[in-house]
Amino acid sequence: MKSILNIIKGITFSVTVLAAVSSCMIRKEYQRPEQVVDEKLYRTDMLPSDSTNIANVSWKQIFTDPILQGHISKALDNNLDIRIALQNIASAEAYLKQSKAAYQPTLSVGPNYTFQTQSINTQFGQIIGARRYVNQYDITANIAWEADIWGRLKSQERAQLAAYLSTVAAHKAVKSDLVADIASSYYQLLTYDAQKRIITETIALRERNLETTKALKIAGTLTEVAVQQSEALVFNAKSMLIDIDTQINLLENSMSLLMGEPSRSIERSTLESQQLPIDVKLGYPAQLLANRPDVMRAEYNLINTFELTNAAKAQFYPTLRLTGSGGVQSVDIDHLFSVNSLFANVVGGLAQPILNRRAIRTNYDVSLANQETAYLNFRKAVLNAGKEVSDAIRVFSVQDSFIELKQKELNAYKNSVEYSQELVNYGMANYLEVLNASVNSLNAELNIANAQYNKMSAGVELYQALGGGWK
Structure with missing residues (x-):
């Protein structure tokens, strides 16, 4: 008995050493492609770089309006895409647990009943000479275990871990997109409110001008053409x-959907009360890999395909499997649990694939193609991140100057309206000049509201582009 135990220990030790050495030879460790990250990933021509990053700041510190914070919190709790992403995480976690359990042996136990009778017309039946009936009862346990000699199971486990982390990153991406969408929609609503107020005031002003025009026509200063205009x-x-009321209604419906609620009116403050504390400190391009969920997800997908390639390569090598079964077996149920009914067998096999209809080679070739596709998608995600940061930096950085010029333009148009109206009253100008100045003044005032929204929207986009919003 002692010698048998020593043999088992020796075999186990040899298999363990062989598996460790062989798996190191076959499996490759993942390393991030160095050429993906470029220190000049985004344009910082006019801005200083810093080791900090606004993406590391919680969205509550960026969006300080308490009403907006309430909308974002409600959306994070109720949004259906968020809940779907959480279910995807749960599903991936289950597969990860399954991959970890692959190292353990499989064990099944169950009772069986077999009824058997031989044909009399066979050679064995002719020898017996009469039909016989056999009832057999057994309780059998089956066990099987595969030694991970070439690291195939380890690669599959790491592939599942990467798939799980990819779903976690996808959840973060949904949160980041949701926070940005709610904030941007909220600021758009405030802009519509400001533009609605401007248009309402313009209507009142133009109605007064219409009455003035009618009076000037009666006085003979103007014609019916001016009245009609x-x-x-x-x-x-x-x-x-x-039109602006319709846009407000549609945007409120969209925000309600984001918050997982039926369409309703959205509570909000005013455009003038908003302050977006964005201090542009970009940090280094490598931080995009740590903060942007879409970039993280793309890299985890690359790791997943890399490990699946390792697993596919391991299929070219022999597989060591140990199987065994044991239990009690008897043709008489009364003696089923007798010592004489015990049986057992153990089988160890090393199978080397030779002809497999090219299935193994195809699986390996496909895994290599998938790995290259994942690499290209990873690089594309990084380049796209750099582009979005560059775009947001440009728009955000020029808005103050743009708004200042638009304000000067508005003041000039307002003065033009006053001067031209006064000249018309004295019959020294054409009323068409008043009309043009009035239209230009309204457009300039609406453009200022749009420019204020563009600045806040660019701040939101920059915050999201750097990977903010999910923390």
Whole structure:
């Protein structure tokens, strides 16, 4: 008995050493491609770089409006895409647990009953000479175990771990997108409110101008043409008011959907009360890999395909499997649990694939192609991240200058309206000049509201582009 135990220990030790050495020879360790990350990944021509990054700041410190914070919190709790992403994580976690259990032997136990009778017309039946009936009862346990000599199971486990982490990154990406969408939509609503107020004030002003025009016509200073043109401006402004109300309603419906609620009116503050504390400190391009969920997900997908390639390569080598079964077996149920009913067998086999209809080679070739595709997608994700950062930096950095110029333009148009109206009153100018100045003044005022929104929207995009929003 002692010699048998020594033999088993020797075999186990040899298999363990062989597996460790062989798996190191076959398996390759993943290393991040160095050429993916470039120190000049995004354009920082006009901005200083810093080791910090606004993406590391919680969204609550970026979006300080308490009403907006409430909307974001509700969306993170109720959004259906968030809940779907959580279910994907749960599914991937289950597969990861399964891959970890692959190292353990499989064990099954169960009772069986067999009824058997031989044909009399066979050679064995002719010898017996009569039909016989056999009842057999058994309780059998089966066990099987595969030695991970070439690291195939280890590669599959790491592939599942990467797949799990990819779903976690996907969840972070959904959160980041959701926070940015809610904030951007909220600021757009505030912009619509500001533009609605401007249009409402313009309608009142144009109606007063219409009355003035009618009085000047009666006095003989202006003609009916000027009256009709003034009335057309009133109708134009009223149609713009209908359009802005429609845009507000549609955007409220979209925000309600993001928050997982039926369409309703959205509570909000004012555009003038908003402050977006964005201090542009970019950090180094490598931080994009640590902060942007889409980049993280792309790299985890690359790791997954890399490890699956290792697993596919290991299939070219022999597989060592140990199987065994044992239990009790008897043709008489009364003696089933007798010592004489015990049986057992153990089988160890080393199988080397030779002809397998090219299935192993095909699997390996496909895994290599998938790995290259994942690498290209990873590089594409990094380049796209750099582009989005560059775009957001440009838009965000020029908005203050743009708004200042638009404000000067508005002031000039307002003065033009006043001067031209005064000249018309004295019969020294054409009323068409008043109309043009009025239209230009309204457009300039609406453009200022849009420019203020563009600045906040660019701040949101920069925060998201650097990987913020999910923390």
